[in-house]
Amino acid sequence: MSSEPSAATAPVLEARHIVKTYGGVTALDDVTFEARAGHVHCLAGENGCGKSTLIKIISGVERPDSGSIVIDGEEYGHLTPAEAIRAGVQVIYQDFSLFPNLSVAENIVLTAQVADRKRLFSAGSTRPRAQAIVDELGLDIDLDARVESLSVANRQLTAICRALISDAKVIFMDEPTTALTRTEVSSLFALVERLRERNVALVFVTHKLEEALQVSQDLTILRSGSLVVTGPASDFDRRSVTKHMTGRDVIESRHLNDYDATAAPRLSVEGLTLSGAFRDVSFEVRPGEILGVTGLLGSGRSEIVESLFGIYPAGSGTVRVDGRQVRLHSITDAIDAGFGYVPSDRLTEGLCLDKSIADNTISASLDRHRRWGIFTDRGKVASTIDRFFTALRIKAPDVSAPVRSLSGGNAQRVVLAKWLANDPRVLMLNGPTVGVDVGSKEEILDILRAQATRGMSIVVVSDDVPELVSVCHRVLVVRRGRVTHEIAGDDVTAPAIESGLAA
Numbered sequence: 001m002s003s004e005p006s007a008a009t010a011p012v013l014e015a016r017h018i019v020k021t022y023g024g025v026t027a028l029d030d031v032t033f034e035a036r037a038g039h040v041h042c043l044a045g046e047n048g049c050g051k052s053t054l055i056k057i058i059s060g061v062e063r064p065d066s067g068s069i070v071i072d073g074e075e076y077g078h079l080t081p082a083e084a085i086r087a088g089v090q091v092i093y094q095d096f097s098l099f100p101n102l103s104v105a106e107n108i109v110l111t112a113q114v115a116d117r118k119r120l121f122s123a124g125s126t127r128p129r130a131q132a133i134v135d136e137l138g139l140d141i142d143l144d145a146r147v148e149s150l151s152v153a154n155r156q157l158t159a160i161c162r163a164l165i166s167d168a169k170v171i172f173m174d175e176p177t178t179a180l181t182r183t184e185v186s187s188l189f190a191l192v193e194r195l196r197e198r199n200v201a202l203v204f205v206t207h208k209l210e211e212a213l214q215v216s217q218d219l220t221i222l223r224s225g226s227l228v229v230t231g232p233a234s235d236f237d238r239r240s241v242t243k244h245m246t247g248r249d250v251i252e253s254r255h256l257n258d259y260d261a262t263a264a265p266r267l268s269v270e271g272l273t274l275s276g277a278f279r280d281v282s283f284e285v286r287p288g289e290i291l292g293v294t295g296l297l298g299s300g301r302s303e304i305v306e307s308l309f310g311i312y313p314a315g316s317g318t319v320r321v322d323g324r325q326v327r328l329h330s331i332t333d334a335i336d337a338g339f340g341y342v343p344s345d346r347l348t349e350g351l352c353l354d355k356s357i358a359d360n361t362i363s364a365s366l367d368r369h370r371r372w373g374i375f376t377d378r379g380k381v382a383s384t385i386d387r388f389f390t391a392l393r394i395k396a397p398d399v400s401a402p403v404r405s406l407s408g409g410n411a412q413r414v415v416l417a418k419w420l421a422n423d424p425r426v427l428m429l430n431g432p433t434v435g436v437d438v439g440s441k442e443e444i445l446d447i448l449r450a451q452a453t454r455g456m457s458i459v460v461v462s463d464d465v466p467e468l469v470s471v472c473h474r475v476l477v478v479r480r481g482r483v484t485h486e487i488a489g490d491d492v493t494a495p496a497i498e499s500g501l502a503a
């Protein structure tokens with residue numbers, strides 16, 4: 001790692017002995033955490049271990065039950081969001097909290113002016129201030145573009161510039177690389193080096209352990225709300241981090257369920273084309289088979305399943321389910337034809353946040369839970385909800401908890417429960433374990449194997465290569481809207497998939 005600041009640097013931020021409970025749930029139990037200027041600090045741990053809660057307390061969004069926060073020598077029992085910003089704490093959330101219909105320049109400068117308590121922002125001072133920060137960081141971004149027209153990576157850059165213009169001393173980033181292409185991840189990490197040179201302290205929350213170890217100097221691991229270990233990142237590797245997170249050794253290896261490769265196909269797709277997205281896509285999936293679909297971000301990999309789910313109806317091609325041709329002009333068509341879909345963006349596409357875990361779990365399958373086609377069978381509903389709550393090990397006091405109160409990874413499990421409960425003939429999942437901790441990934445993949453064994457056909461869209469190798473009988477690689485490689489059986493290895501992606 002370049003330009004290593006001395007380990008003796010005093011922390012710019014300390015959270016001391018933080019305790020936070022929600023009703024009966026202890027989200028943080030006496031957690032102490034430090035961030036140092038010019039360091040990247042990785043905050044890791046299983047879903048629901050308290051990472052986001054710690055960020056919320058430091059940024060003034062939540063109030064701790066006890067403990068204190070020290071920023072630049074000043075001690076606070078708790079902070080308001082405005083105090084946190086003035087003290088130099090900035091959080092870049094996954095949705096970036098930008099104003100989509102304002103320009104990049106306006107977004108960069110706006111919050112700084114609100115925090116400075118300036119009532120009006122004049123167009124005259126906005127652009128030069130934004131330009132200065134963009135130049136200083138050497139970024140190539142159009143200041144006049146409206147934020148809604150930007151790529152995810154450029155939105156993130158806008159949020160980083162906005163943080164810096166508010167004199168951020170500590171920047172928290174919650175899973176910053178999930179929606180970025182590989183090139184974008186490299187440019188983000190290059191920018192992180194520049195931020196370190198400016199003596200900013202960065203805190204990364206991530207489930208991508210390789211990336212975390214590559215970019216961090218310090219590492220802290222939480223488990224069930226408690227601090228497990230903290231120290232220099234160079235003292236850890238993927239295996240030791242995983243062990244500290246989960247308390248056990250996690251084995252990630254190829255392990256396939258059996259299925260009848262001679263059975264008639266459950267799903268046959270022929271010549272499927274959606275102009276501007278993908279062309280002439282053909283494949284078959286048998287009952288019990290798990291098919292992987294991979295490709296770089298923007299390759300068309302997601303559009304293929306979104307089209308099969310009726311979100312973007314294809315322009316041409318035929319789709320058959322159990323030999324019968326189906327029309328997929330809408331999501332209702334797709335569900336009627338036997339498809340289920342777990343989207344990648346769980347928070348906007350998959351769930352009703354104010355409703356309970358129970359209501360969300362059953363929301364796609366009420367029709368399957370009726371007696372004589374009319375009355376909802378309450379007993380059956382309750383047993384389905386309990387079954388998936390237990391099988392997916394959703395961390396919540398009980399099934400009546402609102403989804404809004406769940407951690408990110410646990411919300412993802414509810415989306416899975418919802419579609420598994422509907423027992424579709426073909427289940428398509430986009431990034432099924434994005435945001436899920438390494439320990440739980442294998443458990444979720446095991447559930448997919450179990451469903452496949454019962455005869456479900458499964459399509460997994462993913463760019464997580466170890467995950468594809470672990471669970472898929474066959475993998476299709478998509479490039480520029482076409483299937484360029486089909487890898488099957490013993491040929492499904494990480495190097496084979498990587499080379500397909502790079503070809």
Ligand SMILES: Nc1ncnc2c1ncn2[C@@H]1O[C@H](COP(=O)(O)OP(=O)(O)OP(=O)(O)O)[C@@H](O)[C@H]1O
Pocket residue numbers: 022023025026027045046047048049050051052053054395396404405406407408409410435
């Ligand atoms: N508003 C709330 N009401 C009730 N419980 C909550 C609330 N917010 C968080 N929790 C609980 O606190 C615990 C910690 O959640 P937190 O969101 O901090 O986890 P996390 O480490 O960020 O997990 P993930 O990796 O899944 O994002 C979880 O058990 C969660 O359900």
Ligand SMILES: [Mg+2]
Pocket residue numbers: 051052053407408409
């Ligand atoms: Mg979280």
